[in-house]
Amino acid sequence: MEWQGLREKVIEETYPEEQELGELRQKYKEISDFIEREFGVATHFAGSASRGTCMKNDGDLDIFILFNKKIDELKLENKGLEIGKKTFRQFEEDFEVDYAEHPYTKGRIDDYEVEIVPCYETDPENIKSSVDRTPHHSEWVKENLTEEERKDAVILKNFLDSKDLYGSSLKTQGFSGYLCEILINHYGGFHELVRSVTDWENEKLIDPENYHDGKLPERLEKKFNEEPLKVIDPVDKERNVASVLSLENYSKFIHLCWRFKRNPRMSFFESEQRNYSEFRIKQELKRRGNFLVLEFGTIEEVDDIVYPQMRKTMRRLKSELKKKEFRIYESGFYVDQSTKIFFELDRELPEIREMEGPKVFHGEEHLSEFTSKYENVFIQENRVVAKTEREFTDAKKFLEAFLSDDLKEKGIPDNVSKKIENYSFEDPMEGDSKWLNYLGEKLCLQHKGENK
CATH class of the missing domain: 3.30.30 (Defensin A-like)
Incomplete structure (x- = not known):
């Protein structure tokens, strides 16, 4: 399909109408007016809804409370929570307290997801925590992106979201909304970005404000050493906006752009409903045969703690298996009501x-x-x-021996080691549809309705 026609169709389906954006602004004003009147503090409308870069029907209200930088951090946290709680009660809505660098309140007000976050009102050069940057990010986007670039930012977000590459949590390790907005502005649009991405190499430096004149100083090279995409924050020359992006997701993005460039079509912007045939998955598991699945209790922590620790555990177990010369073909971990680690590997070796x-x-x-x-x-x-x-010829027996020792001493994170002590080996074919769909994706099976 010709790009301009496709672009118009994507915008029609994914970009919010002006009425939706206006209603978001009005709801922010209603909440912020109460906060400013009741508590005498300034607020800032942050997030993609404030910048006109949110996806249709996905606008959240991120309300930042701006405190004087001279206020003690503990007082900021306590006052921020007090304001948040009283605001939700004023609108007769439930809320919960969540934690980033400061505790904050979040909940729903009139069907809008609302977060009320305390931060310091300070220059970008003098921030005390990462949340202090957020108002400056909002201002940069508002000042630099054209209306068409805002639309293209939403196109990019949908493009990434459809392939599970959108989101900067440590679970997803993908592209943040702010990173999408910077990339669109830097390249001038979605189409121009895609055409350029196919030429990216194993490392890519983008410095929109040209702070470093095309080459990072040695200390930043060292700091960003393991980060494939380095996008210097326009409001903080010491920060890589793409620091969370994993090498695998960076590579998937390049491949996705290459595929789109060859054959642009609407399906690239539509989320796949992955529904793998249970019979086909079980048939494939039987055919391939050599699987080990460890199951244990799930860590009761937030995703940003659980997923990095599970990745570290996976790397450690894979490394130990490889040292014993067990060849691994596929591996992964699955977190739900319970946690599973699986390996497809040569389970037995010659003596x-x-x-x-x-x-x-x-x-x-x-x-x-x-x-x-x-x-x-x-x-x-x-x-x-x-x-x-060989000391071990059976992968299962090796793992049993490895897991019987002090796992913390062996480099397994403390939260995982406490749970994995009570592991069991399970049949990979046993589990609910979510687990089997996860295996179907890891085994690269074709899902229902997918064209070959």
Whole structure:
């Protein structure tokens, strides 16, 4: 489909009408008027709804309470919670307290998701916590994005959201809304961004305000070392807006843009309802056969704690299995009512392994060092080779032995180690539809209704 026609269709389906944006602004004014009148503090309308970059029917009200930077942090937190609680009670709505760098209140007011967040009113150079940047982010977007770029920012968000790449939580490790807005402004539009992304390499630096003249200083290179996409915050030259983005999701984005560039169509902006055939999944599990599934209780913490700790646990277990030469084809973890870790791997290995030593030409010292370690030594072509018995030939027995020790000492995060002590091995075919759909996706199966 020709891009301009497709763009108009996407905007029609995903960009909010002016009436919706106006109603959001009106509801913000109603709430902020109460806060400012009752408590004598200034407020700031933040988030994508304030910037005209929210998706249709997805506008939340992020209301920031601005405190003088001289106020003690504890007083800011207590006063912020007091204001939030009294505001929700004023509108006769339920609320809960959540935690970021400061505790804040959130709930619903007249069908709108509302967050009331305390922060310091300060210059970008003198922020005390990350939430203090948010008002400056809002102002930058309002001042720099054109109306058409705002629409393209929403197009990009839908494009990413349809493939589970939108969101900067540590669970998702994707693109934040602010990052989308910066990218659209930097490249001049969605179409221009997609065309450029297909040429991105394993690392990409974008510095919209040209703070670093095309090259990061050594201290920032070190700070951002493991971050594939480096987008310097227009309001904070020391910060990478894309720091949460994982290498895998960065790579998925490049591949997604490449596919879209070849054949742009509406389906790229439509969320996939992944519904895998239970029969097909179980058939594939039987065919492939070599699976191990560990199941244990779910950590009772917020996602931003659970998911990084589970990733660290996965890396540790995979590393230990690979050290014992168990070949892993696929792996992952699943968090719901219970937590599952699965591996598709060669579950059994031969009892005897060959250890390759030095070439016979490498000198007496190397030969002596190698042969002194092993008894069963022979020559294979031009190398000295030893045959040794493996300590573990069964992956399940190895994991049982590994998990029987002090896991915290072995690098398993404390929250996980406490839960995984009571693990069990489960049949991968046992579980609800969500678990089986997760496996279907990990095993790259075709879901119902998908065209080959």
